[in-house]
Amino acid sequence: MSDHFDAINDSVRAALATSHDPTFVDVPFDTRAWQELDQLGFTTLALPSELGGSDGDLRDAAVACRSAALAAIPLTEANFLAVPALASAAVSWPGGVVTAAPAPELSLEGSDGVLSGRIARVPWLRYADHLVLILTGDSTTRLAVVATTAPGLTVVPGANVAGEPRDEALLTQVRPLVVADLPRVWDSTLVAQYGAAGRATQIAAAASEALALAARHTCERIQFGRPLARFQSVQHQLAQLAADAVTLQTAADAAVIALRDRTSQTPLLVAAAKIESSVLARRVSAVAHQLHGAIGFTTEHRLGACTTRMWSWREEFGNETIWKHRIADLVAMNDEDVWALLTDLVLDIRTEARA
Structure with missing residues (x-):
């Protein structure tokens, strides 16, 4: 940062x-x-x-x-x-x-x-x-x-x-x-975009916390004489979890920056962020719970607070299906040229997204 x-x-x-x-x-x-x-x-x-x-x-x-x-x-x-x-x-x-x-x-x-x-x-x-x-x-x-x-x-x-x-x-x-x-730009679509960007930010944070908990647990938990993190299959799961957490954070950052600057790419980037967060919330939760085993399902463990929130937030301000339809509408308005819609993205988030 x-x-x-x-x-x-x-x-x-x-x-x-x-x-x-x-x-x-x-x-x-x-x-x-x-x-x-x-x-x-x-x-x-x-x-x-x-x-x-x-x-x-x-x-x-x-x-x-x-x-x-x-x-x-x-x-x-x-x-x-x-x-x-x-x-x-x-x-x-x-x-x-x-x-x-x-x-x-x-x-x-x-x-x-x-x-x-x-x-x-x-x-x-x-x-x-x-x-x-x-x-x-x-x-x-x-x-x-x-x-x-x-x-x-x-x-x-x-x-x-x-x-x-x-x-x-x-x-x-x-x-x-x-x-x-409110100014004319404020309509139900803009309100949904603000809400979706907020929930995408929260889901990304919860996924990062789930990753940190999983990494710590697998390093501390000893099985067959060595930490779980030493097993290759566990390492693969941790790598997948880390990749998903980074994807979620990058998508959320892009949506927030676009929404702040009110760029022409805002509709696409917000929709993409909410789709990614809603879709990946399921996989992040599944992998994190699998790495923790039964202890992750207890009410005392912090992991449950992360995953249940992700399950809840993924549905609020539109789930992935709703936002996929919005991207489909954007493609239709762009003469069904998906490639042009994607390659016309000019938002430079490289400096800010690293923060």
Whole structure:
């Protein structure tokens, strides 16, 4: 990494050093970690300082989210959904614990501008102070900031397979704290791209952690008088795991950089990253569990927190099938010239992707 990204990574990891090991059963919210990262400015990395942010960019945010991928806080939702939308709408950071969600089925009602409807699977909603909604259902995309204590808002608890909260929000005549129009470029596709890039970043981080755990376990575990890592078949599996982890990280980096710069290659690179992360999550999980044996399936072992999160995140903001269809649409719009679509990529990620 560069010194700049090293500093972000080290600071985030230091803030999480005293947090409990991640689990996939009844995941508790890490209040202390959120407060410390919020005070350090890592919850608002890509938000301008005049709006209460840290004047960084999406690449900085991705490094922080990668370092805190397994943490029990909505850091990715804040940095990949709430912050970009708030920055585009010139709305200040609302403060406290902030989560965010797309709300394509909601729209402002009447002259009072209230919200009614249902939003499924909102990450960490039960612990949030504010919910940032991106309303893409009307001709004009709008941002709405809602206090979670607002009258008419009911939270129905839920969870994904990793135990992370995925709550249902039921809104009945809820009056937002802030409503603002977003630029025309903000549509359901761009919202999905931000979400997909965030999940690809998290999956890449979880895969890297699974690799580190597998490498350590196979070096420590003695079988037939020697470490497992000395067996050729195990070495081949570790090599495959390492290759997949690098592939995931490179794809996620490319997607984040393209999304930050809003290049013409953004749709293709984000789609490719989410496809790779969703597809490889299965193989990474299988190999890592095979290398660990039965111990990797226990609730006490950190590996389960990695793999169950990958299984959950691969489905969020579109699985591989959905994004494959999007690439097919891009090919169709490019006169079905796949070669031209690929060779026209001009994004230079060589310097940044090494960070």
